[in-house]
Every structure is written in structure tokens, then in C-alpha cells.
Amino acid sequence: MNNYHTHTCRCGHASGTDREYVEKAVAEGFSVFGFSDHSPWPYEDFRSRIRMDASELDSYIGSISELKREFSGSIDLRIGLECEYFPGYISWLRDIIAEKDLDYVILGNHFMRDERTGIYAGSITEAKDMYDYLDTSIKALETGLYAYFAHPDLVFTSVGEFDDVCRDVSLRICEASKALGIPLEYNLLGERKRSAGMFRGLGYPCHEFWEIVREEEADVIIGLDAHSPDHVEMAFMQEEAGRLKAEGYRIVEGI
């Protein structure tokens, strides 16, 4: 199996060296393994605590590029980023993707419009914020920049009950995914968090959301969202992929 969702310690909330992730991925038998650390943004007066600084981007790319060469006989490493959709910085992102020759970027709509003022998607409980999440997600997907939509159901993390608004938002995410041909990610870090009892609300993967994805027959990709080399587990991915396929989901492997 392939995984395109891996972080590095540069984001400040992941552990392990780049090499440790790669060695684990090789040992586990991954054929394609992509790094998609939290994207920096060219902030002038703000230091995010959940992502690398823009000045670290070259060393991130350089480090993975070196490992890519070193391990080219045993694994196909890809270099990407997990990015929000911040309209003010989209042209910067577009330039970076071209200039640094990134293999791909994925959408992680953690904050809407602006990290400094935007609400964290995982804390949303009100309908107007859910629709804002939907709106920014669709605008992001329509840019054509993002290879897939990471944990699209992050928006339901803190919600207590899956109501008509949640249903409507889910359906429209599926419709956009299908119309644009962009897979939705079934996020295995969320599975780990749920097992650890870390969600007070519905959490993610959100069962009701995924029922709609199945009914709508949107494409699904499984992502480890590894924040530690320990998260790089082929057996876990295969088990989840097997279960989802048996339940009728349209699983895609590549991007």
C-alpha cells in the first residue's frame, strides 16, 4: 500500500527523524511513501506553533530529497506538503509548488481563511462555521492544487450530534469530491485518537460522514497522518483498507 500523509518533527508536534520514518516505511514494505508536513506560510508578524517556519522549507525538501536518492532502490519517496486554503497566500503556494518542484500537496483545512483569526475546524460546533468550512473546502478543491482532501470530517470532531446541517455539509463535500475527481482521506491518526479516547464529540473518522461517502460512491484514500515513526504501520493500513473495501468503499491507492 501507499501512504502520502507523513509529518516530520519540524512541525513541532511530531517526533522522530526523517530517516527513522523512511527506515520504518521500508521495513513495513511501503512502495510509495510521501511526506506532507504542515506547510509553512510566509507570515511576517506571526509565528505558528504547528508548522515549520518558511525558512525551514529548503532543509525539509533537501533532507527528504537526500533520503529519496539514498533509498531509491527500496522505496519511492515523494515530497509534498499538507496545506490549508488561505486565499491571501495561495499565489505564494502556487509559486512554491512550481519553484521547489513538489510532487503534490494535500488539503488539510485546519483553519479557515487565516490561521491567526480563523477558528480551528476541530472545535466547530455552530452551523455557520460548518458552512464556512464547507465553503473554504470547496474553494480550495476548485483551485486544482490539492491532490486529496485530508480528514474532510475534521469539522465534526467537536460536534455532539450529527444533524441535518452535518448531513448537508457531508453530502456537498462528497459532491465536490466527485465533480472534481479528488479523493477524500480516511484518516488513521483519527482512529488512533479515538482508541485513545481523545474525542469528546463525534471525532473523526466520523461514522455518519463515512456512511454518506459510501452511499455517494466518492473515491477514498487512506492516510496514516503519521506524526511518529511508530504510526508507520502497514498491517494497520491493510486491515482498514480491507474492512473499507468489504464495506463497499471505492478505495484508491495512488494520487
Ligand SMILES: [Zn+2]
Ligand atoms: Zn499535525
Ligand SMILES: [Zn+2]
Ligand atoms: Zn496531517
